[in-house]
Amino acid sequence: MPDGLFMFFAALTLGAALLLVLSRNAVTSAMGMILALVGVAADFFLLDAYFLGVLQVLVYAGAVMVLFLFVIMLLNTDDPEGTYPWRTAAIGLATFFLLGAGVLWLFHWSGAVPKTLAGPTPPELTVNPAEFTTSAKSFGRLLYTKYLLPLEIAGFLLLVALVGVVSLSKDAKEDNA
Amino acid sequence: MENTSLAHHLILAGLLFVLGLTGVLVRRNLLVVYMCLELMLAAATLALVAFSRFNRTMDGAVLVFFVITVAAAEVAVGLALIVALFRRRGTVQSDALNTLRD
Secondary structure (H helix, E strand, O other): OOOHHHHHHHHHHHHHHHHHHHOOOHHHHHHHHHHHHHHHHHHHHHOOOHHHHHHHHHHHHHHHHHHHHHHHHHHOOOOOOOOOOHHHHHHHHHHHHHHHHHHHHHHHHOOOOOOOOOOOOOHHHOOOOOEOOOOHHHHHHHHOOOOHHHHHHHHHHHHHHHHHHHHHHOOOHHHHO | OOOOOHHHHHHHHHHHHHHHHHHHHHOOEHHHHHHHHHHHHHHHHHHHHHHHHHHOEOHHHHHHHHHHHHHHHHHHHHHHHHHHHHHHHOOOEHHHOOOOOO
């Protein structure tokens, strides 16, 4: 049986995700999304990845969701979605229950995931250049040594996204009139 | 932490992913579909962190760092696209965007 904090945050995350998927109101969906992301961040904390948990709250639950809420309010998409046809609901329910059962089977009953960690360290990990630590310092060291090129590419990607968003957000009418 | 095994975190990540996938398949409001996509991404990062923690290596966690960076950029571009779409067509309901089909 997993410990209480994990169960609490897992229930919070899944409940909030359910709210996101099922709510008719886009703003309610966004609130569920924020709660789900905070729950994921809490699980990062439980996994000792403190830096990533803080990052998740700051970037995802903070900046990204503010952007989402801003666009929801800007577009004012308040039109009711009407009733879903039974086919859509059937597809949704079938997807959820079939794949959910598949997930439970694969990770719980199939025995593919070891229950404990009390095995010997695998040989390819006996020389471990990047031991898992909780400090942000180890992130910095890896980012500027082993992952220097991906870091540069990520920075360039952010620049490309910035320029792309600015050019997309210009009034399209003056180009196409 | 002591009683919570890798399988528990993977089950949570998997169920979260399935919920997001269901939302992507079922919902028609493009903004909600996009949020469900982000939920799937968050579920994948959760699985990555769990594997990283239980394998005692840092690489998965660093990969999550990059995933968060790319997701932030992706959200900015995607929302700009949705806003541009709304300005052009006046709707963000995916079943109303069927010009190519008709």
